[in-house]
Amino acid sequence: MATRNETGTRTRTTSGTKKTNRSSNDRSAFSFGDKGTGAAPLLGALAAGAAIGIGANWVRKFVQQASESLAAGGEWDQILALEHKATLAKFDLILATEDDETLKRTALIKTLHYALNKHAHQEEQVVYPALRQANETVDADHLEHEHGYVKTYLYRLENMDKGSPEFLPTVREFRDLIEEHARMEEEQVYPRFKNSLSEEQNAKITSLMNKEGMKMS
Ligand SMILES: [Fe+2]
Ligand SMILES: [Fe+2]
Numbered sequence: 566m567a568t569r570n571e572t573g574t575r576t577r578t579t580s581g582t583k584k585t586n587r588s589s590n591d592r593s594a595f596s597f598g599d600k601g602t603g604a605a606p607l608l609g610a611l612a613a614g615a616a617i618g619i620g621a622n623w624v625r626k627f628v629q630q631a632s633e634s635l636a637a638g639g640e641w642d643q644i645l646a647l648e649h650k651a652t653l654a655k656f657d658l659i660l661a662t663e664d665d666e667t668l669k670r671t672a673l674i675k676t677l678h679y680a681l682n683k684h685a686h687q688e689e690q691v692v693y694p695a696l697r698q699a700n701e702t703v704d705a706d707h708l709e710h711e712h713g714y715v716k717t718y719l720y721r722l723e724n725m726d727k728g729s730p731e732f733l734p735t736v737r738e739f740r741d742l743i744e745e746h747a748r749m750e751e752e753q754v755y756p757r758f759k760n761s762l763s764e765e766q767n768a769k770i771t772s773l774m775n776k777e778g779m780k781m782s
Contacts, residue, residue, distance in 0.1 A: 639771065640759075640767065640771055641691075641692065641759075641767065641770045641771040641774045642751075642755045642756070642759050644771070644774065644775075644778075645684070645687070645688065645692070645750065645751075645755070645774075646747075646751050646755075648680070648683075648684045649684075649743075649747035649750070649751065651680065652677070652680050652681060652684065652743060652747075653740065653743065653744060653747070655673065655676060655677045655680060656677070656736060656739070656740040656743065657740075658673055659673045659674065659677065659733075659736050660733060660736055660737065660740070662733075664728045664729075664730070664732070664733075665728065667726075667727035667728045668727075670727040670732065671727055674719070674722050674723060674727075677719075678719050678723070681715055681719065681743075682781060683778060683781035683782065685712050685715065686777055686778070686780070686781045687774045687777050687778045687781075688708070688712075688750075689709060689712065690773075690774075690777045691770060691773045691774045691777055692755075692770065692774065693705040693708060693709055695758075695770055696754070696758060699758065699761065699762075701754070701758060704753075704754045708746065708749070708750065708754070711742065711746050714742060715739075715742070715743070715746075718735070718738070718739040718742065721735060722735060722736065722739070
């Protein structure tokens with residue numbers, strides 16, 4: 566990716582005095598002062614939903630998102646890191662297929678597409694906007710730009726002959742992109758951003774992200 570050369574710039578430009586831009590007095594569309602508690606609101610909503618006879622599909626979404634949140638420790642960055650790990654495992658399953666297993670490849674690409682869509686939706690609807698609001702625009706724009714290439718790889722693989730000799734090399738390239746993208750999020754951008762926020766602000770991001778994840782479950 567041509568844009569990977571920007572990593573050094575990003576690191577330099579986003580270090581330093583960010584806390585002054587994100588004081589606990591900040592109020593915004595994220596309403597950070599409004600306490601969110603990760604999975605807890607989802608579990609409460611689940612109980613409420615059951616009580617009023619909410620549709621089974623919504624209950625399933627609540628359960629799925631709450632389960633993922635709890636499994637990851639309930640914090641937004643941990644949930645995303647767990648999803649990165651699960652996504653890379655899906656790539657490895659695809660890379661283990663043979664050229665004559667075209668139906669299996671088609672099915673695995675479908676599950677990969679679903680997982681990447683949900684993950685990207687959570688980041689694009691909550692985490693990246695929160696980064697921009699905290700003046701981490703360079704990082705947010707770079708990461709969202711790479712999400713565009715994620716869609717491009719999915720498009721290529723879905724429209725490619727699954728028995729083609731090009732299939733696995735394309736999957737490997739795609740996996741490399743995802744791995745590097747996830748590493749940047751997990752090792753550079755997210756820890757720095759999380760540490761600059763208060764506990765309440767982080768809880769709010771977790772809560773908002775879980776709501777968006779549920780929409781895609
Ligand atoms: Fe991302
Ligand atoms: Fe991510």
